[in-house]
Amino acid sequence: MKIAFYAPLKSPDHPVPSGDRLMAQLLISALQAAGHAVEIASTLRTFMREPPSDALPALRQQAEAERKRIGAAWQQGGTPDVWITYHPYYKAPDLIGPALGNSFDIPYVTVETSYSARRNLGAWAEAQAMVLQSLKMARVNICLTTRDQQGLAEAAPAARTAFLPPFLDSSIFLAQWPRPQPGRLVAMAMMRPGNKMDSLAMLAKALKLIDNEDWSLSIIGDGSCRKQAEDMFAGFEPDRIIWHGQQSRQNIATLLSESAIHVWPGCTEAYGLSYLETQAAGLPVVAQNTHGVPEVVIADRTGLLTPVDDVPAYANAIRIMLSNPEMRERMGAEARRFVSEERSIARAAQRLDEILHEHVGTR
Numbered sequence: 001m002k003i004a005f006y007a008p009l010k011s012p013d014h015p016v017p018s019g020d021r022l023m024a025q026l027l028i029s030a031l032q033a034a035g036h037a038v039e040i041a042s043t044l045r046t047f048m049r050e051p052p053s054d055a056l057p058a059l060r061q062q063a064e065a066e067r068k069r070i071g072a073a074w075q076q077g078g079t080p081d082v083w084i085t086y087h088p089y090y091k092a093p094d095l096i097g098p099a100l101g102n103s104f105d106i107p108y109v110t111v112e113t114s115y116s117a118r119r120n121l122g123a124w125a126e127a128q129a130m131v132l133q134s135l136k137m138a139r140v141n142i143c144l145t146t147r148d149q150q151g152l153a154e155a156a157p158a159a160r161t162a163f164l165p166p167f168l169d170s171s172i173f174l175a176q177w178p179r180p181q182p183g184r185l186v187a188m189a190m191m192r193p194g195n196k197m198d199s200l201a202m203l204a205k206a207l208k209l210i211d212n213e214d215w216s217l218s219i220i221g222d223g224s225c226r227k228q229a230e231d232m233f234a235g236f237e238p239d240r241i242i243w244h245g246q247q248s249r250q251n252i253a254t255l256l257s258e259s260a261i262h263v264w265p266g267c268t269e270a271y272g273l274s275y276l277e278t279q280a281a282g283l284p285v286v287a288q289n290t291h292g293v294p295e296v297v298i299a300d301r302t303g304l305l306t307p308v309d310d311v312p313a314y315a316n317a318i319r320i321m322l323s324n325p326e327m328r329e330r331m332g333a334e335a336r337r338f339v340s341e342e343r344s345i346a347r348a349a350q351r352l353d354e355i356l357h358e359h360v361g362t363r
Contacts, residue, residue, distance in 0.1 A: 051123030191223030
């Protein structure tokens with residue numbers, strides 16, 4: 001199929017790395033691996049950090065200009081077989097695809113649409129209504145977590161959904177054989193306001209409870225809240241916390257291969273591709289049993305999952321993992337197998353192809 005791909009939150013070629021950008025890139029790679037031709041239809045970013053107020057009218061104007069541009073190009077070069085929008089939600093609604101789909105009679109598909117009824121009131125209500133309308137008109141809404149799939153079913157019972165587990169191109173991590181340094185913990189995060197800083201704060205509190213254990217922590221990532229993050233860990237001996245900043249994927253693969261345990265609480269984490277990356281590198285995970293984390297970390301098989309917001313339980317899980325080398329080795333090996341065999345690009349390509357042919361077919 002000829003596919004028009006759009007990510008209103010962050011384009012696949014956006015200069016700032018993030019999990020959203022990576023998943024958009026992975027989806028394109030999987031679609032191409034299935035034999036489809038993919039073109040990024042637009043790079044317009046509709047993300048609104050604060051309630052819309054004056055932002056939405058301006059975005060509507062930009063979206064209208066994009067629709068005219070794309071429509072003119074289609075009239076000259078032909079229309080795609082399907083339009084796919086990745087991760088529309090109340091802060092980044094799709095203002096382009098639904099209208100073009102209706103105008104040109106093109107099947108419309110979403111991936112990772114997120115809908116929360118809590119946002120139906122107040123300033124976000126208009127954006128919410130647009131998200132609801134788009135998921136209702138979609139031929140299929142591809143969900144990456146059971147939580148999202150259940151949320152869409154509650155919001156629009158007649159909307160069609162299909163499930164695609166989160167996946168990863170793990171080749172760069174599988175290329176290096178694990179050589180973990182005993183006691184070396186690792187965390188990866190963009191240091192930005194919200195759930196990332198919540199997870200860093202919880203991790204710092206948990207490590208304080210096991211300060212007498214033999215461990216060190218590598219922190220990979222950077223962002224606007226770097227100073228705030230450093231302050232959270234200021235109470236530890238300086239040589240215990242290693243700040244690596246933003247790194248290339250190759251350097252990340254090397255750092256992970258030298259680490260023993262991935263520690264990331266995952267506060268309100270949608271699912272977290274970093275969990276798949278670290279598991280591909282052969283690391284067991286210690287995280288919370290929350291939101292989409294169980295979609296990518298299999299409890300008692302590839303890691304330990306603890307109750308939500310229970311800092312002592314989280315600290316104890318890290319202690320158990322540190323003190324049990326046989327558990328670490330067993331879970332680490334299973335984590336590597338899980339990602340390489342069950343969450344590969346090839347498996348995702350096959351599943352995506354099945355979904356598209358079932359719900360879209362050929363035109």
